[in-house]
Amino acid sequence: MAAKIAYDEVEVGTELPAQSFPVTRATLVQYAGASGDFNPIHWNEKFAVEVGLPDVIAHGMFTMAEAIRVVTDWVGDPGAVVEYGVRFTKPVVVPNDDTGALIEVSAKVAAKLDDGQVRVDLTAMSAGQKVLGMSRAVVKLA
Amino acid sequence: MALDQSFVGRTYPPTAPYEVGREKIREFAEAIGDANPAYTDQEAAKELGHPDVIAPPTFVFAITFKAAGQIVQDPQLGLDYSRVVHGDQKFAYKRPVRAGDRLAVTSTIEAIKSLAGNDILDIRGEVHDESGEHVVTTWIKLVARAAEEG
Numbered sequence: 001m002a003a004k005i006a007y008d009e010v011e012v013g014t015e016l017p018a019q020s021f022p023v024t025r026a027t028l029v030q031y032a033g034a035s036g037d038f039n040p041i042h043w044n045e046k047f048a049v050e051v052g053l054p055d056v057i058a059h060g061m062f063t064m065a066e067a068i069r070v071v072t073d074w075v076g077d078p079g080a081v082v083e084y085g086v087r088f089t090k091p092v093v094v095p096n097d098d099t100g101a102l103i104e105v106s107a108k109v110a111a112k113l114d115d116g117q118v119r120v121d122l123t124a125m126s127a128g129q130k131v132l133g134m135s136r137a138v139v140k141l142a
Numbered sequence: 143m144a145l146d147q148s149f150v151g152r153t154y155p156p157t158a159p160y161e162v163g164r165e166k167i168r169e170f171a172e173a174i175g176d177a178n179p180a181y182t183d184q185e186a187a188k189e190l191g192h193p194d195v196i197a198p199p200t201f202v203f204a205i206t207f208k209a210a211g212q213i214v215q216d217p218q219l220g221l222d223y224s225r226v227v228h229g230d231q232k233f234a235y236k237r238p239v240r241a242g243d244r245l246a247v248t249s250t251i252e253a254i255k256s257l258a259g260n261d262i263l264d265i266r267g268e269v270h271d272e273s274g275e276h277v278v279t280t281w282i283k284l285v286a287r288a289a290e291e292g
Binding site: 002021027033034035036037051060062066069072073078079081082084086087088134 | 166169170172173174175176178180181189190191192196198199200203204207208224227228229230231232233234235237238281
């Protein structure tokens with residue numbers, strides 16, 4: 001694997017460049033098609049409200065896919081990701097307008113491990129709420 | 143009603159192989175808005191040391207989740223899928239998934255817990271390629287919320 005970041009150049013606390021990812025209803029329809037997850041809570045407002053949600057929500061796996069981009073963009077090679085796990089704490093509510101929602105992701109190196117690997121802790125927020133908890137990745141650096 | 147604890151440790155037969163296509167990877171990368179060339183450009187992927195384009199880290203979920211359907215829809219287990227939410231998700235990669243892989247998934251029920259009326263199901267998926275090489279292990283935690291009274 002060919003990571004662009006060197007293990008020796010990062011320290012515990014090193015911050016990765018933060019990113020924001022917009023998500024609209026159109027994004028969710030496209031993700032549903034690409035992932036094969038057609039659960040109506042991700043596109044049908046009437047259905048979402050009937051099952052007790054405030055509105056249509058983003059796929060948790062969509063949010064998870066966006067969050068790791070902060071790590072893969074930083075390291076260069078997405079194949080350098082060794083482990084990645086999250087807890088889905090709050091839904092990303094996506095209103096039916098042109099703006100949609102915003103997923104804001106920040107990350108920092110939380111630990112330097114053996115074998116050139118580091119643990120990165122991620123924070124993903126939307127509308128002021130933490131939407132992913134215990135969000136961690138292990139990445140092999142150069 | 144709490145799920146039957148005797149299902150813990152049960153392993154289901156491996157799924158028929160899923161063939162990972164280049165265009166499917168491209169479609170997925172576009173859907174998440176990720177322009178990393180490792181997903182779409184073979185030369186760029188080779189420069190990173192991969193034999194072909196690779197899939198984004200979470201791509202394999204669709205394959206393992208479908209495999210977990212054997213468990214989720216097992217009438218003997220009796221999970222009420224209409225009340226299920228995705229609790230946790232984890233991946234441990236031996237190598238990235240890449241175009242041309244033919245992936246089979248072996249799913250195992252790791253744990254069943256009952257907490258305040260909620261059923262919590264932990265499913266591990268072991269993903270192997272056609273040569274039998276281990277590619278990635280995934281863990282899915284599903285939470286079936288307690289049914290309301292009345």
